[in-house]
Amino acid sequence: MPRPDPWIPSAEQMAQWPAVSGNAINGVGETAVRRPTPVYWFPPDDTPHGPLQRWFLGRLTPKVLAAREVRQRLIDAPLPPLATTRADRAPEAWSAEVKAAARAAGADDVGIARMQPHWVYEGCVVPERFAILLAVSHDWDALRTAPAEDAAAEVIRQYGRAIHVAKQVAGWLREQGHAATPHGGPLAPPMLLVPAAIAAGLGELGKHGSIINRHLGSNFRLSAVLTDVPLVPDAPDAFGADDFCRLCRACADACPPRAITHEQRVVRGETKWYVDFDRCLPFFNEHQGCAVCLAACPWNRPGVAESLVQKLADRAARRRGAAA
Ligand code: B12
Numbered sequence: 001m002p003r004p005d006p007w008i009p010s011a012e013q014m015a016q017w018p019a020v021s022g023n024a025i026n027g028v029g030e031t032a033v034r035r036p037t038p039v040y041w042f043p044p045d046d047t048p049h050g051p052l053q054r055w056f057l058g059r060l061t062p063k064v065l066a067a068r069e070v071r072q073r074l075i076d077a078p079l080p081p082l083a084t085t086r087a088d089r090a091p092e093a094w095s096a097e098v099k100a101a102a103r104a105a106g107a108d109d110v111g112i113a114r115m116q117p118h119w120v121y122e123g124c125v126v127p128e129r130f131a132i133l134l135a136v137s138h139d140w141d142a143l144r145t146a147p148a149e150d151a152a153a154e155v156i157r158q159y160g161r162a163i164h165v166a167k168q169v170a171g172w173l174r175e176q177g178h179a180a181t182p183h184g185g186p187l188a189p190p191m192l193l194v195p196a197a198i199a200a201g202l203g204e205l206g207k208h209g210s211i212i213n214r215h216l217g218s219n220f221r222l223s224a225v226l227t228d229v230p231l232v233p234d235a236p237d238a239f240g241a242d243d244f245c246r247l248c249r250a251c252a253d254a255c256p257p258r259a260i261t262h263e264q265r266v267v268r269g270e271t272k273w274y275v276d277f278d279r280c281l282p283f284f285n286e287h288q289g290c291a292v293c294l295a296a297c298p299w300n301r302p303g304v305a306e307s308l309v310q311k312l313a314d315r316a317a318r319r320r321g322a323a324a
Pocket of ligand 1: 185
C-alpha cells in the first residue's frame with residue numbers, strides 16, 4: 001500500500017529555520033571520524049538551530065510544563081560533598097558496586113565504557129576516563145500514545161528519573177571520595193550518549209536512531225556518570241538487532257515526516273543508521289517532542305524483546321548448523 005504523503009511543517013516554524021542543514025552539521029557523507037558539532041539542545045545562542053529551540057519551548061502545554069518543573073527540581077538537587085577519605089578497591093569490585101548502586105537507584109540497565117574523544121562535542125571537554133551509562137524505561141502505555149501530549153510528558157518524567165539515577169550514582173562515588181559528574185541532559189553537552197552506551201554493552205543502534213536493548217527494546221532514556229574511579233569496561237552487546245532492522249519497516253513507515261530510511265549512511269566516518277535531522281526536527285518541534293518511531297518499534301511491546309532475542313539466536317544457530 002503506498003504511504004500517505006509526508007507531513008508538511010508550518011510556515012511559522014520554517015520561518016525560523018537557518019540557512020544551514022542539520023545533516024551537514026552532523027557530517028552526513030563525511031568519511032573521516034571527527035567529533036560531533038553542537039546541533040540541538042545547546043544554549044540557543046550557540047547553534048544555528050537555536051531559534052527553533054526557543055520556538056519549541058514557547059509552545060509547550062501546561063501538562064508538559066508541569067512535568068518539566070518536576071524535572072528541574074531533580075536537576076537542581078545538590079550532590080553530596082566529595083569525601084576527604086578516598087576508598088580503595090580493585091576495578092572489578094568498583095564495577096560491581098557501581099552497577100549495584102545504579103540498580104538500587106532505579107536504573108533498568110547499566111554498563112561501563114572507556115571514554116573516547118570522538119564522543120565529545122567540539123568545544124566541550126571530558127577529562128574523565130570512564131563513563132557509566134544508565135538506562136531507564138518509559139512507561140509503555142504513555143509512550144505508545146506518541147505524538148500525543150501524554151507521551152511528551154512521559155519523556156520528560158523519565159528524563160527526570162534518568163537524571164536522578166545519575167545523581168544518586170555520582171553521589172555514592174563522591175561519598176567514597178571519588179569525583180564523579182552526572183550527565184543526564186536535557187541539554188546535549190558535553191557528549192553523545194548513544195555511541196557510549198553501545199560501547200558499554202547497552203545494545204545496538206536501531207534504524208530509528210535509538211538503541212535497541214535486549215531487555216528494554218528501544219523504549220528507554222539514557223544518562224551517564226563520568227568518573228576516574230578505576231572500572232572494567234563492558235563489551236558491546238550484538239544480538240542481531242541490526243540485522244532485524246534491515247528487514248523491518250515499522251518505524252520508517254510510521255514516521256510522519258519520513259525522516260527514517262532503509263539504507264545506512266556514512267556519518268563522520270561511521271556507517272550507521274541515520275535519522276534525517278531536517279525532516280525529524282520540524283515534526284518533533286510541532287508536537288512537543290515525538291516518539292512515533294519508538295511507539296512503532298516491534299521491540300517495545302511488553303514481553304517482546306526477550307523472545308525476539310531468543311528467535312534471533314535460534315535463527316543464527318540454524319544458519320551456523322546449515323553452514324557446517
Ligand atoms: C539532539 C538530539 C535530538 C534531536 C536531533 C537528533 C538527530 N537525529 O539529529 C531531536 C530533537 C530531533 C531528537 C529526537 C529524538 N531523540 Co534525541 N537526542 C539528541 C541529543 C540531545 C544529542 C544527539 C545529537 O547531537 N545528535 C546529532 C548527531 C551527532 O547525530 P548522529 O550523527 O546522527 O548520531 C546519532 C546516532 O547515530 C548516535 N551516534 C552518534 N555517533 C555514533 C557512532 C556510532 C558508531 C553509532 C553506532 C551511533 C552513533 O548518536 C546520535 C543520537 O542522535 C541526545 C542526547 C545526547 N547527549 O547524546 C538525545 C537522544 C539521542 N535522543 C533520544 C531519543 C529517545 C529521541 C526521540 C525518540 C525523542 C524522544 N521522545 O525522546 C527522537 C528520535 C529521533 C532520532 N532518533 O534521531 C535518546 C536515545 C535513547 C536511546 N534509547 O538510544 C537520547 C540519548 C536522549 C536520552 N537522554 O536518552 N534528539
